[in-house]
Amino acid sequence: MPDIASLLWPRSVAVVGASSDTHALRGRIFETIRGQPFAGHIYPVSRSATVVQGETAYPSVDALPERPDLAILIVPAAYVVAELERCGRAGVKAAAILSSGFAEAGENGVQLQREITAIAQRYDMAVSGPNSEGFTNIAAALCANFSPASDKSAGPLTPSRPLGGGQVSVISQSGGLGFACFDRARPREFLFRYIVTTGNEATLEVADLVDYMLDEGKTDVFLLLIEAIKTPAKFKRVAEKALKAGKPLIVGKIGQSEPGRRAVMSHTAALAGAATAYSAVFERYGVIEARDFDEVLDLAAGFLACKGKLPVGKRVGICTASGGAGIWMADACAAAGLDVPTLDDATRAELSTHVPPYGTSQNPVDFTAQGVQKLGYAEFARIVARSPSIDSVIVVITARRSAFLEADLPKFKELARTTEKPVLMWSYTLPSERTTEILNDIGFPLFMSAPGCARTLRKLVDYRARREQSETIVDTPTPRATREETAAALAKSPAIICEYRAQTLLAPYGIGGKNAGQIVHSGDEAAAAAKALGGPVALKVQSAEIPHKTEAGAVILNLEGPENVRTGYDSALAAAKGFAPTAQIDGVLVQPMAAAGREVIVGINHDLTWGPLLLVGLGGVLAEALGDVAVAPVPLDQAQARALVRRLKGADIFGRYRGQAPADIEALTWLMVRLSQFAYDHAEEISAIDLNPVIVHDAGDGVTVVDALITKRRGGAAELHDAGSVETKAVLHDSV
C-alpha cells in the first residue's frame, strides 16, 4: 500500500508545470500554495522558465536540490506519463495529478490512465487523480489546488471558534464540488482537516483516503461526494469500519437521475449502478445520504455538535418565542418522521408558571416574545429538555440580535454541560456573527432551514439506532455440498431458466416446494397429474423461449375435471406455439391452484456496481404501477428482511388491516433470507430471479411461490442489464 501520508503531509512539494501566469491554472496553483503559511519547501518545475513568480525554477523533478515528498503534476496530459515516471525514478513517494484528458476523454485517455496506474504500482507511489483539483491539508496550511475557495481573499482556513470541537474531512471525486463544500461551510465555522479531490481515481479511491483518515483518528465527520464507486468491496469494508468507529460517512451521491447517470458515464467513464442500489448499500452500512450541499452541511453540523449525545428516540420538544415559527418547525419535524408529542403534565405545569396566557406549554412550547424577554431562551430549553416525553430539543431563535443569547450564555453553557439530550437551534432570521460565535462556543449547532434542522435530527436518531443494531449478519450459510451441487446445476442450465427448472434449483435452498406440481407431455398425463393433485389446477407451458408465459396465453388457470384439463393442455400448447412457433417446449407444468393471500413479488437483480440485490414489493398490477418496492444487498438475515418489508408503503396490508387475519410475515421473510443466500452463493452466475407472484397466506399457513424465473449472466458487465427479467427491472426502475 502506498504511503498516503507522503501525499497529504509532504515536507517538500514540487509543482511540475508551474507558471508565472496567474490567470492560467498552472500559475494559480503555485500562487495559491504560496498564499498560505505552509512550512515546507515549494519548488516550481518548468521546462520553459528559469524563474516562476520570483522563485528559481528547475527544469525537472530530478534536478531539484532535494527529493520532494510530493509532486503536483499540472502539465498537458500527453506529458504526464513521462513526468510521473521521472518522479518514480527520482524516488518521489506521492503525486497529485491535476491534468485532464484521461479516461474522461476517450480511448487514448483511457490508455494514458492505465499507464499512470502501472507507474504508481511499480514505484508504490500514492497518486491522486488524474483530472482532480488537488487537495488541502488544513493543519499543514497546504492548499495544493487552484480552487477559488483556497484564495487568501476567501478568508482564513480555520474558524476562530470551531463548532463542536471535532474535525471534518471532505473527499470528493469532483474537484469543483469538493472545494465548494469547504467554501460553503465557512459561515458555519467547522474545523476542517482535509479536502481531497480524487478525480478519475487511477489509483487512490475515496475509500482509500477514508481508510487512512480512520486510522489517523483525527477526522470525526466525513463528507464524501461520489459519482461512481470504483471498487465496491473496498468501499463496503471501509464503510463498515467507519460505522464501527462511530465516524459518520455523509455522502452526496451525484448522478442519481437518468440524465445524471448519463452524464456520470460520460464524465468519469465509469459504469454507474442504479441509484436504488447505492441507497440500499448505504442503508446497510449506515452511510448517510444527502441530496445537496445544504443537507451535507446541516448533517455535518449535527454530527459535529451532537456526536457525544445522539438522540435515543424520535420525540422532539420545540421551544419558541414566535408561535408561527414554532409551528413551521413542528411541520418540518413531522415531515422528517419525528414525533412532536404534547409534553407531560409535570413539565407543562412548570412551564405554565412562566408562559403568558397567550402562549402555550403543549409542544411546540410558545413562550412568546414577552416570555423570552422575561426568562430568556435557556431556561425554557432547560425545562423542556428535562421532560421525559422527549429525546431532543429544538430551540427556535431569532439570531439577528445576539443580545438575548449573550445574556443567556452562562445558562446555556450549564444546559450543554448537564443535559444528555441533544439541543439544536433554528433561527428564522439571519444570524449576526456574534450569534454564531456564541452558539459555537456553547456547542449547539445553528440551522437556517427548518426542514434541514429536522431532517438532520432524524438522521442522528437513525444513525444511533443503526449503530446499536447487531453488526453481524446472523448468517445461515449454505452447506458446501448444496452450494457446489447447485453451482454445477446452474452451470449446465440454459441462459433463461423457466419455472420447473428454477424450482429444482431453488428447492435445496428451501425455496418453493409448496405446490411445485409436475411436468407432463400429453393431455392424458396432464389429466392424471391433476387427478393425483386433487382440486383445480393450473397448466403452464415450459420453455426458455417463453419466459413470460401469461402474456403468451400459455398459462391456463382453474381447470377441474379430466376433460377440461385435456382441453386446457391442448389450448395452452396451441397458444404457446402461436406465440413462438420455433420455441423448444420442455413440457407443461401441472400445478395445484394456490390458496388465497396477499400477493407479493420477491426478486434478485444484479446491479452493475453492487452485484446482487434483493427486491420485495407488493404484487399485482396496481402495486407494480405504484412501484412500491424495497431493495437491499444480499445476504439478509431475518431481522433485515423484516425491516425491508416494513419499508413498503403498503406494509399495513400484512397486518390486521380491515379486520383480516395477519399475514405469515415470518414465512415471507424466511423466503427472502433463503433467496438472498442463493443469490449470494451464486452471485457471478445470476442476472435476475423473479418469484412473481408469491402468495403470503395467513399467519402459520406459509407462502406459495406461484411462479419462478431465473436469468443467467451471459457475459461482461455491459450486457448484464439486458439479461434481467422485464418485470422486475420495470419495478426496480420505477423506484429509482
Place this chain on the structure above:
Amino acid sequence: MPDIASLLWPRSVAVVGASSDTHALRGRIFETIRGQPFAGHIYPVSRSATVVQGETAYPSVDALPERPDLAILIVPAAYVVAELERCGRAGVKAAAILSSGFAEAGENGVQLQREITAIAQRYDMAVSGPNSEGFTNIAAALCANFSPASDKSAGPLTPSRPLGGGQVSVISQSGGLGFACFDRARPREFLFRYIVTTGNEATLEVADLVDYMLDEGKTDVFLLLIEAIKTPAKFKRVAEKALKAGKPLIVGKIGQSEPGRRAVMSHTAALAGAATAYSAVFERYGVIEARDFDEVLDLAAGFLACKGKLPVGKRVGICTASGGAGIWMADACAAAGLDVPTLDDATRAELSTHVPPYGTSQNPVDFTAQGVQKLGYAEFARIVARSPSIDSVIVVITARRSAFLEADLPKFKELARTTEKPVLMWSYTLPSERTTEILNDIGFPLFMSAPGCARTLRKLVDYRARREQSETIVDTPTPRATREETAAALAKSPAIICEYRAQTLLAPYGIGGKNAGQIVHSGDEAAAAAKALGGPVALKVQSAEIPHKTEAGAVILNLEGPENVRTGYDSALAAAKGFAPTAQIDGVLVQPMAAAGREVIVGINHDLTWGPLLLVGLGGVLAEALGDVAVAPVPLDQAQARALVRRLKGADIFGRYRGQAPADIEALTWLMVRLSQFAYDHAEEISAIDLNPVIVHDAGDGVTVVDALITKRRGGAAELHDAGSVETKAVLHDSV
C-alpha cells in the same frame, strides 16, 4: 370597506403606549420608526410620561395637535378596546394593534377581540391585528413594528441594485415569520414594497391586503405566510383576481402536520382545515405552495427575474464548467420533474468546436474550467439557449470569484436582451457581493441550492401552464327544479343515507343507475327480482344503522338461481340482525353483479375551511393502504377531473397498462363532474359521500357505482368531521 391606504400610507402616526425604555417592545417600536427616514409626524402617546425618547408625549390620541391617520396600539390587552374606541371617536381612520391577549388567550380574549371588530366596523376603520407585529411600508420608510429586521443596524431597507426591477410584498399572519422573510431576503437584493403582519385578523385579513395591493398595481410577487384562512370565499376571489393579473401568490402554509395543526388551533384560535384541502384549493387557483423560507425566497427570485419570460415547457439546458456540479443539477432537475434532454445535433456541433475533449456537449454541457477560461460563461449559455431542444437554461457558476462574470457582462446583457427563454444561475460556491450585483444588473436570478433552483424553474413552468388554461369552469349547472327537488328530498332524509336512498337522490344528477337494482322485503320477492334481472345478483341489507354493510356480513355476492337467492336473503338479514339487533331495516337491495373493470373510489368530504372537496382514488384494500388519492374543490369540469385522475400515482392502470384495453376515463370523469355538482349544490347539507367502489369498465362501457353512502351534516362546524364516512376519511387523512 375601510381605507387600507390610511393604514399603510399615513401622513401622521400616533404610537399609543410608547415608552422610553428601548428594552421593552413599547420603547423599541418608537425607536424603530424614528430610526428610518419616514417623512410624516410621529406622536408618542403615553399615560405616564410627558416626554418619550426626547419627544413631547401626549396623554391620549384626542389630545394630539392633529388627527393622526394611523394609531399604533401597544398597550396591555385590557386597555385596547377603550383606546381603539377613543381613536374611532377622534376620527382616526386606521389602527395597527400589536398587543397580545385576544382570541389566542382564552374566552375573555375572544370577547375583547369581538369588541375590536365591532369598533372597527362602527367607525369604518382599517384595523390590523391584534396580536400582530405591525408592518413596514418600504417606499415610505415607515417601519411600524419592533422587528429586529427593521433595525437600522440590519442594513438599508432597499438594495442598491434590485433583482428583476419588480417589487415584492409580504403579508403574514405570524409577525416573526413575516419580518424574517424580509430579513432573510436581504442578501438576495429584492425590492420590497410592504411587509404586513395581520395577527389574529379581527378585521383585516391577508386577502384584504392582497386585494388592496392588486388594485394599487405596484406589487409583482406576493409572499403570504398563512396559518388558517378566516374567510375562504374572500381568499378564493382574491386568488382568482391575482391569477388573472399574473401576480403570483407564493404561500407558506404553516401548520400542515398534525402537531402543526394542533398548535395552529391553540395559537390563532382558528379551526384549521386539512392540509390536503388547502393544497387542493391552492392548486385550483394557481397559488404556489412553498415549504420553508428558502423555497419562498427562491420562488420570489424566480418570478421577479423571469416574469416576462416564463418557460413554455419542462425542457432545461444546463451549462457548467464543473462536471460534478452539472450532474448534481441534472439530478435536481429530474427530481423536480423537469427534462434534461440531450441537445440537438446542430447545437452540439456548434458547442463541440469550443468544448475540450474531456468535456461534453450532450446536456449538461460541461465546457470545463479550461472552456470557461477561453470563451466565458455567456457564450456557452447563448449557444445552449438557442437550441430548439430546450425551454430554459440553468448556468452553473462558481460565484466566489466575480472576474469571469465581470468579463462576460456585456455578453450576458446581450443574452438577457435577446433570448425569450429564462436563464437561471446556480452557484456551488458562496457569491461575492460583486457577483450578486452583476447578476442582478443583468437580471438573472442566483440560486444557492440546486434543488431550490430546479424546483423554482418547475413552478415557473406550472404557473405559466395554469394561466394558459381556460379560466372559466365549463359548468353544467343543475336545472333549478332538480336542485330544489333534491334539496327537499335531502332535507327529509335521515342523517345516514344508505345505498338505495342515495341512489334515488343521486340519479337526477346522472349518477349511478347502471345497476341500481330493486328493493325487496322477502326471499320470494328477492328471487323474483333476481329472475327479472337475469344473471348472478348481489343482496345488500339496507339500514341507516348499518352503513358499512360488508363488515356486518349483510352483503352476499354472486347468487344465482331462486333457491340460492332465497337462502341468501335469509342469511344476509340474519347477519344484519346479529350485527345490529335493534337496527331498523328498510329492506334488501337486489342488484346485478357488476362487470369487471378497474376499481376506484370517488367521494366528497366537507372540509372545515374549504367546504366540499371531491376525492378520487384507486380502489381496493391495497390502494387504500397506499393512500393514492387526489383531491379538488367542487365543482370540477371534465378537464379538471381528467387532470385530477392523472395526478394519481397509479394512473397508469387506466391506460393500456400490460396490454389491457384502456379504461373508460370519460365515464369516470363525467361521474366526478356530476358528483362535484351535486356536492356544490348541496354543500350545506352534505358531510360526506362515498361511491365505493366504482368499477371503471373498458373504454365505451361506462362505469358502475357498486355502492353509495351519503352522510349529512348534523350541526355546527365542530361536529362535521365526526359525521364523515370512516373509509373516505381514512384515505383522506392518510394522504395528508
